[in-house]
Amino acid sequence: IPAREREAEWLQQTAAGDRAAFERLYTTYHRRLCGYLFRMVGSREAVDELVSDVMLDVWKGAGRFRGSSQVSTWIFGIARHKALSFLRRGKPVTVEIDEAMQIPSGGQLPDEALADIDTSAAINRALAKLTEQHREVLDLTFYQGFSCSEIAEILQCPLNTVKTRLFYARKQMKEFLAGGVTI
Numbered sequence: 660i661p662a663r664e665r666e667a668e669w670l671q672q673t674a675a676g677d678r679a680a681f682e683r684l685y686t687t688y689h690r691r692l693c694g695y696l697f698r699m700v701g702s703r704e705a706v707d708e709l710v711s712d713v714m715l716d717v718w719k720g721a722g723r724f725r726g727s728s729q730v731s732t733w734i735f736g737i738a739r740h741k742a743l744s745f746l747r748r749g750k751p752v753t754v755e756i757d758e759a760m761q762i763p764s765g766g767q768l769p770d771e772a773l774a775d776i777d778t779s780a781a782i783n784r785a786l787a788k789l790t791e792q793h794r795e796v797l798d799l800t801f802y803q804g805f806s807c808s809e810i811a812e813i814l815q816c817p818l819n820t821v822k823t824r825l826f827y828a829r830k831q832m833k834e835f836l837a838g839g840v841t842i
Contacts, residue, residue, distance in 0.1 A: 666730040674721035681721075685714055688731075691803060692738055698798050699742040709745060713738045728812055735803065736813045739795075785835035793828035796821060 660668070666687065672680030692713060696706045716737050724733055786794055799805045799813060807825065811818040 663729055667724075667726060670717075670721050670724050670730050673718060674724070681714075681718055684717065684730075684734075688714075688734055692734070695735065695798060695803060696738055696742055698802070699739075699795065700745055705745060709738070709741050712741050716741075729809065732805070732809045732812050735799070735805070736815075739813055781836060782832075785832050788835055789828055789831055792824055793831065796824040797828045797832070800825060 666684065669680040669684050673684060689710060692710050693706050696709045696713075697703065700706065700709065713734065717734060720737075724730070786797070789797070795814070796810060799810045800807075805813065807821045808818055811821045814821065
């Protein structure tokens with residue numbers, strides 16, 4: 660069964676009160692949601708709370724899902740709404756580069772690991788210079804793998820707006836990175 664159909668089935672089972680199906684959804688989305696929400700709000704403590712809030716809404720609202728979009732699009736729409744509500748409450752957004760970088764795998768040579776760290780740091784510095792809207796579109800595209808139409812649904816904006824934001828975000832990233840890293 661393709662992932663899209665499997666997740667829709669889990670959501671239907673969740674709506675019927677199936678805790679095991681909900682746990683499969685939670686396990687499938689937990690890591691992706693943590694990354695997405697961390698990049699939006701910049702606080703590990705807030706991420707834990709927000710992921711719990713998102714998944715509670717998934718549990719409570721599973722019966723309202725109509726299948727007009729992918730389950731992932733629906734869940735990330737909830738996550739975005741929760742993150743924006745959190746940010747409106749006035750919590751400062753600060754992301755330490757060291758926290759945002761991924762730890763290199765143990766199989767890399769030291770020079771490769773240093774090159775990856777330098778690249779990650781350069782990308783994180785460039786991302787920090789973007790507007791929130793441009794950063795969010797890049798995150799949903801490259802980190803989460805959503806299509807432009809799915810992003811338009813998550814952001815609740817026209818498809819052409821997403822395409823325009825993505826175009827300018829990529830252009831700005833290229834300028835910020837000054838030819839060092841290809842996007």
